[in-house]
Amino acid sequence: MTAGSKKTMDIQQYMSSLGTQARTASRHMARATSGQKNAALAAIAAALRTHQADILAANDRDMQRGRDSGLDAALLDRLELTPARFEAMVEGLEQIIALADPVGEISDLRYRPSGIQVGRMRVPLGVIGIIYESRPNVTIDAAALCLKSGNAAILRGGSEAIDSNRAIALCLRQGLAQAGLPESAVQVVETTDRAAVGELISNPDAVDVIVPRGGKGLIERISRDARVPVIKHLDGNCHVYIDDQADAAKAVAVAFNAKTQRYGTCNTMETLLVAQGVAEKILPELAGRYRAEGVELRGCERARALVSDMLPATEADWAEEYLAPVLAVRVVDDMDQAIDHIARYSSGHTESIITENITRARRFLAEVDSSSVMVNASTRFADGFEYGLGAEIGISTDKIHARGPVGLEGLTSLKWIVFGDGHIRQ
Numbered sequence: 001m002t003a004g005s006k007k008t009m010d011i012q013q014y015m016s017s018l019g020t021q022a023r024t025a026s027r028h029m030a031r032a033t034s035g036q037k038n039a040a041l042a043a044i045a046a047a048l049r050t051h052q053a054d055i056l057a058a059n060d061r062d063m064q065r066g067r068d069s070g071l072d073a074a075l076l077d078r079l080e081l082t083p084a085r086f087e088a089m090v091e092g093l094e095q096i097i098a099l100a101d102p103v104g105e106i107s108d109l110r111y112r113p114s115g116i117q118v119g120r121m122r123v124p125l126g127v128i129g130i131i132y133e134s135r136p137n138v139t140i141d142a143a144a145l146c147l148k149s150g151n152a153a154i155l156r157g158g159s160e161a162i163d164s165n166r167a168i169a170l171c172l173r174q175g176l177a178q179a180g181l182p183e184s185a186v187q188v189v190e191t192t193d194r195a196a197v198g199e200l201i202s203n204p205d206a207v208d209v210i211v212p213r214g215g216k217g218l219i220e221r222i223s224r225d226a227r228v229p230v231i232k233h234l235d236g237n238c239h240v241y242i243d244d245q246a247d248a249a250k251a252v253a254v255a256f257n258a259k260t261q262r263y264g265t266c267n268t269m270e271t272l273l274v275a276q277g278v279a280e281k282i283l284p285e286l287a288g289r290y291r292a293e294g295v296e297l298r299g300c301e302r303a304r305a306l307v308s309d310m311l312p313a314t315e316a317d318w319a320e321e322y323l324a325p326v327l328a329v330r331v332v333d334d335m336d337q338a339i340d341h342i343a344r345y346s347s348g349h350t351e352s353i354i355t356e357n358i359t360r361a362r363r364f365l366a367e368v369d370s371s372s373v374m375v376n377a378s379t380r381f382a383d384g385f386e387y388g389l390g391a392e393i394g395i396s397t398d399k400i401h402a403r404g405p406v407g408l409e410g411l412t413s414l415k416w417i418v419f420g421d422g423h424i425r426q
Helices: 003-030 034-050 052-068 073-079 083-098 137-148 159-178 195-201 216-225 248-260 276-292 301-306 315-319 335-345 358-367
Strands: 106-111 117-124 127-132 152-156 186-188 209-213 238-242 269-275 296-299 326-332 350-354 372-375 412-419
Touching: 003 117, 003 127, 003 152, 003 186, 003 195, 034 052, 034 083, 034 137, 034 159, 052 073, 052 083, 052 159, 073 159, 083 137, 106 412, 127 137, 127 195, 137 152, 137 159, 137 186, 152 195, 159 186, 195 216, 209 216, 238 248, 238 335, 248 269, 248 276, 248 350, 269 276, 269 335, 276 296, 276 301, 276 326, 296 301, 301 326, 315 326, 315 335, 326 335, 335 350, 335 358, 350 358, 358 372
Parallel strands: 127 152, 127 209, 152 186, 238 269, 238 350, 269 326, 296 326, 350 372
Antiparallel strands: 106 117, 117 412
């Protein structure tokens, strides 16, 4: 046996072992009480705070290695755990504790003419594999949501965050053990070998669903090669449309926040659409604010006529997820043209209209086919934490099973249940 084939066999055996342990743990988690799950989450939160200095030090090592290897600014931003982000991560976990446990909830229970009662019960999916790049906070978000929804999880973070994820994994194991739940209910893949991903996504006997979080290339690869169902979105080409009946102050505030509050996230605005009727009033002011923040603007001819230093936009710009201080700008005739533009170029993630006309707002909500559609609000709110889900395991732009931020309910399914009293079918 060659060294290469032995290495492949070692990865296969390692991932197979994780899958077997996860499947066993999932049966324990399916019968865990809400009290047990909440106790585990509370113990994990306490362990995280106890080991905060160690986790941040591990993240510093990851950041330095990332800088040394030339990791781009967007990925470095996702990788970094500042004290504020660390606290938000733990706060999201604690918010999940306060959420109602969906597992075991019975709905639509009704009698049939035969005398039986038929209803539906919410149950865990089983074993969830999460594959993600950078973002060590995903390790906690994913673990907490999987645990609270009664699932087992296998977490495969990017090699750039390996030290951070190992430090967090220690806290996960401590919290689970303290609550009397199997430590294998959440397993962090320890190898950085990419072959581990291939093994994880091709093992339907061990894994029930895959959730990829990362760049478009990663998600396209997993969607193409997986033999396990995938909950995903490919990219976040999000739009804000400023209607000609918008409040100017609201429009400027929302459009500025949607782009500049954070650049490297999937809910950041990448294209600004402005109605012709208000473009002359609003665009120059917005451009000045963007300019002060170092945002590069690329616009259509009508936009460039109003902002002289704006670069010309190409066809590719309308479909681009920049994840950077770059913004495409188009002046449109009206809402019809804005909706047509969104239908052609949007990735189906998040779109927002700024208007004081409730009829137009309702039409925008009805006709724009994205997973989150907003009125007079920044696209940056398209997030599980902001939606009250505690955290999210990802955003889904699919239309089956889960759509938008995926929280607890998105990690469960419904099965039919029947109550009888010796009933037999005639």
